[in-house]
Amino acid sequence: MTGSLGFGGNVMGRNATNTLVFNDLAVRKVIKDSEGKPRREWRIEKVLSGKGDAERRTPMPGFILITQPTGGGTFYYFYRNALGVLKKARLGEYAEVGLDGAKRLWESKTTEVRGGADPVGDRHALRSAMTFKELAEAFLSKGNLAAQTKANYARHLNAHIYAVIGDKPAETVNDSDVLAICRKLEAKDNYALSNVVKSIIGGAYKYGRKQGLSSAAPCLGIGRRGQKVARDRNPTDKEISALWKAIDASEAKTTVAGEKMPKTAKLSQAMRLIIKIAIVTGQRRTEVAGVQRSELVGLEGKDPKWIIPGDMNKRGKIIEGRTKNGREQIVPLSSLAAALFKEALECCADGKHVFPADLDKVKLGKQPREPHIHGESVSRAMRRLREDAGVEDVSIHDMRRAISNWLKDQGVSREVRDLVLNHTDSSVTEAHYSQGARMLTQVKAALEAWAAHVNALVEGSEAGSNVVRLGARA
Structure with missing residues (x-):
């Protein structure tokens, strides 16, 4: 019938x-x-x-x-x-x-x-048969997500979510299941990760409801897992000097106090250079760790640059760049930054990446998450480094705040500071971020002054004694 x-x-x-x-x-x-x-x-x-x-x-x-x-x-x-x-x-x-x-x-x-056929009945049958893992994989493959976001979501799904609800019918997952996953992470004080995991599950179900794959909403009514507090940590001159000296001590395989360094605390040459470059350029840890040979221009000349690609529209298809905001970033390199990059090219680089992943350390049978050193590896190295330096709770990202505040104190305009850090503000017009020749000259002067300041701190000379006042507008 x-x-x-x-x-x-x-x-x-x-x-x-x-x-x-x-x-x-x-x-x-x-x-x-x-x-x-x-x-x-x-x-x-x-x-x-x-x-x-x-x-x-x-x-x-x-x-x-x-x-x-x-x-x-x-x-x-x-x-x-x-x-x-x-x-x-x-x-x-x-x-x-x-x-x-x-x-x-x-x-x-x-x-x-x-x-x-029975369109409604078939849809209900599909909903009943679909597991959460199948729903999440549909979300990752067809949802409107950036490539890096997909990779991060897939990692968290495999590490924290699939083991608990992956095989459950998507329609039967409820708030108790979500809370169980969150509370397991929160028991280890991972409140930020708990929020991320909840958002991933909620995003999968939001996609599922839009596509008619699920009618469930297990995250509805579950609030933020812990309050996010904006960081305002500003490393002091003394802390910056201590961290730099700890990097050099790691190269010598001794602690700052001159004692033999534990094997687990030693930093590779690539990691030492990544952290130093991040400090003197003010760029993000992932941008430094993922730098490619092709991005470095004129290292042997008078005007060396590091050009970090932004997003590109190629025949209607968006090719994702490497910057957080999708905007190309031109970093005029100070003499110190250029020297560090040249050292990295000599000791660490492969055919494409300046800091390739260490395949010898990858667990047997597994591939690295990225073809270059991962940003999380940099964060772990920074934690070991600050312990040796006797510095509490300083991250690579905090160095960006230190640069911005120091440049502000030197009279550098906000426009130049934003260009140094590749910051964008929705309230500011596009012209504000134009990297014309005049602006690049000012950015180079700012980064050269910052590098000289860092060098003065490490050498022990009076901080800022060899730095001229840079600008007028703050």
Whole structure:
């Protein structure tokens, strides 16, 4: 027995006594007039010929518009499945699909039902059969996510989520399951990671609801897992000097106090250079760790630069760059930064990356997450380094704040400071971030002055004694 397309009260629903001609103006009018009025169902009919009293119409079986007191209108397809059970398939809101789009969907559903299919029942069956892992993988493969975000989400899913709910039917996952995952992380004081994990699960279900893959919302009502507090840590001159000296001590394989350094605390030459370059250039740890040979220009000349690529539109396809904000970053290199990069090219670089991943240290049978040293490896190295230096709670990112504050104290304008750090502010016009020749000259002077300041701190000379005042606007 195939699906029935019978037309009438049983198929239309209990209130589909109103008729509406298949005409966009007519549909828009009834939707507009529905505001403040009771919910109504409209049978849509197609005009064959004639006007007024001579107008002839034909039914469009099961094609219904339901208007709401809120002033909205949604198209549905009513039909009976092979067992004679009345079903209602949502085609979409008028604002989403329009009348012509709804008609195409109605025609498609009609063809499916005539062939014996049950669109609503099939969707419910798919929902019941789909596991959370399948839903999450659909989210990662088809959701609108940046490549790096997908990689991070996949890592957290594999590490913290799939073991608990991966094999559960997606429709059965509830808030208790989500809270169990979060609380396990919070027991180890990983509140930030708990928030990330909750957001990943919530994002997968939001995608699933939009695509009709799931109706569940297990994260609904679960608030932020711990309060995020903005960091304002500003490393002091003394701390910067101590960290730099600890890097040099690591190269000598001794602690700052001259004692033999534990094997686990030693930093590789690549890691030492990454941290130093991050300090003198002010760029992000991931940007330094992932630097490629092709990004370094004119290291042997008078005007060396590091050009970090931003996002590119190539024939309509977005090619993701390496900067956080998607904007190309030109970093005029100080003489110290250029020297550090030249050292890195001599000791560490492979064919493409200046700091390639250490394949000898990768666990047997596993590939590195990135072809270069990972940003998290830099963070771990920084934790070991600050312990040896006797410096508490300083991160690579805090060095960016130190540079910005020091340059501000030297009278450097906000415009130049933003260009140094590749900061953007939605309240500032695009022209503010133009890296013209004049601005690059000022950025180079700022970075050269900062490098001289760091060198003065390490050498023990009076900080800033060899630095001229740089600007006027703060």
